[in-house]
Amino acid sequence: MNRFDGRVAIVTGGAGGIGGASARLLAEQGAKVVVADIDEAAGAKVTAEICAKGGEASFCRVDVTAYESVEALVQFAMDTYGQLDIMFNNAGVFGDGLQNVIDMPMETYHRTIAINQHGVYYGIRAAAAQMRERGGVIINTASIYAFIADRNQFPYHASKAAVVGMTKAAALELARYNIRVVAIAPGMIDTGLVDAWRADERVWNTIQKAHMRRKLGTPEQVAQVVAFLASDEASFLNGHAYCVDDGALSFKR
Numbered sequence: 001m002n003r004f005d006g007r008v009a010i011v012t013g014g015a016g017g018i019g020g021a022s023a024r025l026l027a028e029q030g031a032k033v034v035v036a037d038i039d040e041a042a043g044a045k046v047t048a049e050i051c052a053k054g055g056e057a058s059f060c061r062v063d064v065t066a067y068e069s070v071e072a073l074v075q076f077a078m079d080t081y082g083q084l085d086i087m088f089n090n091a092g093v094f095g096d097g098l099q100n101v102i103d104m105p106m107e108t109y110h111r112t113i114a115i116n117q118h119g120v121y122y123g124i125r126a127a128a129a130q131m132r133e134r135g136g137v138i139i140n141t142a143s144i145y146a147f148i149a150d151r152n153q154f155p156y157h158a159s160k161a162a163v164v165g166m167t168k169a170a171a172l173e174l175a176r177y178n179i180r181v182v183a184i185a186p187g188m189i190d191t192g193l194v195d196a197w198r199a200d201e202r203v204w205n206t207i208q209k210a211h212m213r214r215k216l217g218t219p220e221q222v223a224q225v226v227a228f229l230a231s232d233e234a235s236f237l238n239g240h241a242y243c244v245d246d247g248a249l250s251f252k253r
């Protein structure tokens with residue numbers, strides 16, 4: 001008997017680092033997984049890998065900035081697998097270029113908020129509307145940047161703090177339907193999202209040193225936490241954001 005036998009999961013950002021690793025692990029542990037992403041080619045690849053290993057997965061294109069698209073994604077899961085038990089609202093961007101309070105183009109701000117914040121709200125809303133009949137788990141990807149500030153990353157901080165706030169408020173409201181809502185707050189994880197910093201050795205060293213064991217995390221390490229939070233073993237966990245950061249927030253640098 002696998003941990004997630006008989007369960008259906010949606011993973012947004014499922015084509016990416018954390019989402020891809022989580023989709024693979026959930027499927028390995030028995031879930032039927034809808035890999036959802038705006039990047040069709042990469043999403044189809046993750047889906048094919050899962051199926052090739054004997055797992056059950058389907059790809060559905062989604063743009064999390066459009067509520068109709070997220071609703072259609074949830075409907076796709078219902079039409080394909082007949083239920084929805086786990087919603088992992090994970091799609092997100094870091095953004096590039098100027099991101100400081102005064103000079104940042106408004107478009108940069110709005111785009112980051114649309115994906116990282118509105119996208120999570122739409123996912124909570126569409127999933128909960130289905131889950132309220134039989135309960136479920138909603139996991140949102142925040143960041144340690146919800147809790148601390150760095151320069152030139154203003155919209156990212158704003159959006160991830162909002163994810164933590166939405167997690168608490170939704171958990172409280174949805175408790176009556178036996179829907180748990182939790183968030184993960186990763187430190188720096190070695191995915192495409194941090195590629196821009198890899199080339200500069202000085203910057204890369206600083207990022208590594210931000211963690212107690214001076215290394216970035218892997219998407220697979222985060223996926224293990226996601227699977228735990230989605231499982232019955234985590235049945236008393238609700239309404240919090242859990243740091244997955246090798247202690248990054250716990251020491252002075």
Ligand SMILES: NC(=O)c1ccc[n+]([C@@H]2O[C@H](COP(=O)([O-])OP(=O)(O)OC[C@H]3O[C@@H](n4cnc5c(N)ncnc54)[C@H](O)[C@@H]3O)[C@@H](O)[C@H]2O)c1
Pocket residue numbers: 012013014015016017018019036037038039042062063064065090091092093094115141142143144185186187188189190191192193194
């Ligand atoms: N990598 C890190 O260091 C780190 C740290 C903390 C939090 N996070 C968060 O983890 C989540 C996953 O990021 P990752 O590190 O795996 O990066 P990633 O770039 O590998 O994955 C992000 C995925 O989101 C998808 N996406 C972007 N815009 C979308 C949209 N409008 N609709 C649907 N999908 C869209 C991308 O196509 C991509 O596949 C993000 O929310 C990110 O903010 C990452």
